[in-house]
Amino acid sequence: MDTSPTPQGRPPELPTRVTGLVLRALTAEDADAYYALLDRNRLHLSRLGDFRAEREATPAWVRAHLAEDPGPGLRCGILLNGALIGRIDLVAVDPPRYGTGYWLDESHVGSGYASAACSALYGHAARALGATEVFAGVTHGNDRSVALLRRLGFEPVADFEDYTRFRLVLVP
Numbered sequence: 001m002d003t004s005p006t007p008q009g010r011p012p013e014l015p016t017r018v019t020g021l022v023l024r025a026l027t028a029e030d031a032d033a034y035y036a037l038l039d040r041n042r043l044h045l046s047r048l049g050d051f052r053a054e055r056e057a058t059p060a061w062v063r064a065h066l067a068e069d070p071g072p073g074l075r076c077g078i079l080l081n082g083a084l085i086g087r088i089d090l091v092a093v094d095p096p097r098y099g100t101g102y103w104l105d106e107s108h109v110g111s112g113y114a115s116a117a118c119s120a121l122y123g124h125a126a127r128a129l130g131a132t133e134v135f136a137g138v139t140h141g142n143d144r145s146v147a148l149l150r151r152l153g154f155e156p157v158a159d160f161e162d163y164t165r166f167r168l169v170l171v172p
């Protein structure tokens with residue numbers, strides 16, 4: 001996804017199959033909204049020991065984090081009717097093979113928004129970046145994340161002490 005501003009001054013949006021749900025590059029301009037989202041999701045994000053940095057987030061950490069250039073990967077906010085409700089990343093580990101990570105505001109879990117966001121981003125990755133595979137590491141016990149990946153067509157490919165690695169083969 002191009003992160004350069006549109007003539008209206010905002011980065012372009014990637015639509016999803018859900019009306020009102022779009023992806024948009026998460027930039028330094030989103031620091032206040034992203035901090036507020038993180039601040040009300042500290043417990044939600046850290047239940048399984050993941051997202052350690054986010055659990056300890058301060059406004060200064062968020063500003064510095066969002067000032068980093070994610071390229072050549074993609075760092076996107078998930079927006080519902082203009083409000084930031086989550087985040088999804090595509091990590092350029094070994095292009096055309098990519099890693100991914102995602103999370104939703106706790107009050108928006110259970111409505112299919114993560115599925116729609118992932119489908120949109122991985123479709124875009126295949127079309128625009130030539131991505132052929134997407135990998136995700138899921139901590140043991142994260143049943144919601146496993147269910148999400150299964151719905152998207154991911155398969156487990158390796159098991160480690162703390163997590164399982166899943167893979168999605170993208171159809172060109």
Ligand SMILES: CC(C)(COP(=O)(O)OP(=O)(O)OC[C@H]1O[C@@H](n2cnc3c(N)ncnc32)[C@H](O)[C@@H]1OP(=O)(O)O)[C@@H](O)C(=O)NCCC(=O)NCCS
Binds near residue numbers: 109112114115
């Ligand atoms: C992982 C996470 C993003 C999954 O969110 P989610 O909302 O469960 O995922 P989905 O978007 O696939 O939604 C599935 C739910 O929406 C329901 N749903 C409603 N409409 C739907 C639709 N059109 N398509 C798919 N699911 C739909 C499903 O029935 C399911 O409900 P259920 O949980 O009652 O079975 C979320 O739990 C989260 O943010 N967890 C904390 C962070 C985290 O662990 N991230 C992953 C690290 S690997």
